[in-house]
Amino acid sequence: MNIQNLKHLRKAIAPYEKSTIHNSIWQIFNTILPFVLLWYLAYKSLSISYFLTFVITIFAAAFLTRVFIIFHDCCHFSFFKNRRANKVVGLITGILTMFPYNKWQHSHSIHHATSSNLDKRGVGDLWMLTVNEYIQASIITKIKYRLYRNPFIMFLLGPIYEFLIMNRFNRKNARWKERVNTYITNISIVLLVVLLGETLGWSSFLLVQIPIFLISGIIGVWLFYVQHTFEDTYFEEDGEWDYVKAAIEGSSFYKLPRWMQWLTGNIGYHHVHHLSPRVPNYLLEEVHNKTTPLQNVPTITLKTSLRSLRFHLWDEKKNQFIPFSELKKFKPTISKISSKPEM
Numbered sequence: 001m002n003i004q005n006l007k008h009l010r011k012a013i014a015p016y017e018k019s020t021i022h023n024s025i026w027q028i029f030n031t032i033l034p035f036v037l038l039w040y041l042a043y044k045s046l047s048i049s050y051f052l053t054f055v056i057t058i059f060a061a062a063f064l065t066r067v068f069i070i071f072h073d074c075c076h077f078s079f080f081k082n083r084r085a086n087k088v089v090g091l092i093t094g095i096l097t098m099f100p101y102n103k104w105q106h107s108h109s110i111h112h113a114t115s116s117n118l119d120k121r122g123v124g125d126l127w128m129l130t131v132n133e134y135i136q137a138s139i140i141t142k143i144k145y146r147l148y149r150n151p152f153i154m155f156l157l158g159p160i161y162e163f164l165i166m167n168r169f170n171r172k173n174a175r176w177k178e179r180v181n182t183y184i185t186n187i188s189i190v191l192l193v194v195l196l197g198e199t200l201g202w203s204s205f206l207l208v209q210i211p212i213f214l215i216s217g218i219i220g221v222w223l224f225y226v227q228h229t230f231e232d233t234y235f236e237e238d239g240e241w242d243y244v245k246a247a248i249e250g251s252s253f254y255k256l257p258r259w260m261q262w263l264t265g266n267i268g269y270h271h272v273h274h275l276s277p278r279v280p281n282y283l284l285e286e287v288h289n290k291t292t293p294l295q296n297v298p299t300i301t302l303k304t305s306l307r308s309l310r311f312h313l314w315d316e317k318k319n320q321f322i323p324f325s326e327l328k329k330f331k332p333t334i335s336k337i338s339s340k341p342e343m
């Protein structure tokens with residue numbers, strides 16, 4: 001794709017940067033209500049079979065993922081035209097998904113502004129080292145990085161650490177409004193948990209909520225991982241980095257089965273989202289289909305996305321990910337060591 005086309009892309013999708021109240025309200029109803037119903041059905045099924053309960057929690061977790069997409073859009077002020085409406089719905093969906101609205105909005109905005117920029121890693125992204133950075137790293141850093149990249153830790157322990165623990169604390173130098181928002185979110189979560197635990201019984205509550213939390217967490221981390229860790233992705237140093245190229249080449253088109261696409265709020269059209277975060281999730285597919293250049297972006301499927309589990313380090317010479325097993329081919333050169341970002 002030539003530079004001329006790149007410059008016109010953002011203008012071409014500008015007409016889609018408008019939410020509609022009808023679509024947004026309908027998405028709230030067809031997402032939150034089914035989630036609440038599935039949660040209740042999972043609770044009632046405890047008296048029948050925990051296997052049945054677990055099956056229901058899988059579907060509930062999928063809908064909770066869709067709730068997060070609403071939260072995500074609200075953070076970009078793309079779900080409603082009214083900013084206050086985005087903040088209110090963002091706070092509520094943030095409580096349901098255990099994400100503080102203002103804090104996550106801040107880190108995610110930085111992620112969008114620096115995605116695929118090798119010199120600006122560290123906030124709102126995954127910890128990624130280049131080959132030379134890894135070779136020059138201390139033994140402790142190498143051990144930490146290998147543990148971090150272990151699928152069990154990244155996709156199971158990672159959500160527990162990040163969503164359950166780190167989301168409860170304010171970042172350093174956070175403004176007063178952001179701190180208050182985190183406190184309100186935390187207090188609301190505690191009150192909701194206590195209410196359900198005392199009303200339904202703590203064992204029943206935990207048997208339903210724990211698998212929903214874990215499964216939705218795994219789904220969320222996996223989606224974020226494959227959307228930026230794929231074979232033909234894009235990374236550049238700050239001087240060569242380009243926002244549009246980072247969006248359409250550094251963010252994947254994750255082509256999912258139709259029902260999965262719906263449950264994940266079209267976030268598989270991640271290249272469109274990064275090109276313009278103001279496009280609401282329910283218009284992402286339309287933008288992709290009606291904008292010819294966007295149909296030629298890197299595409300991954302459920303099958304091909306599994307290859308990303310082998311992508312551990314970024315090779316700056318070949319501009320591609322490599323597994324740890326290929327390290328023996330490399331010799332160290334002078335390079336700066338990346339700091340560890342938030343997960």
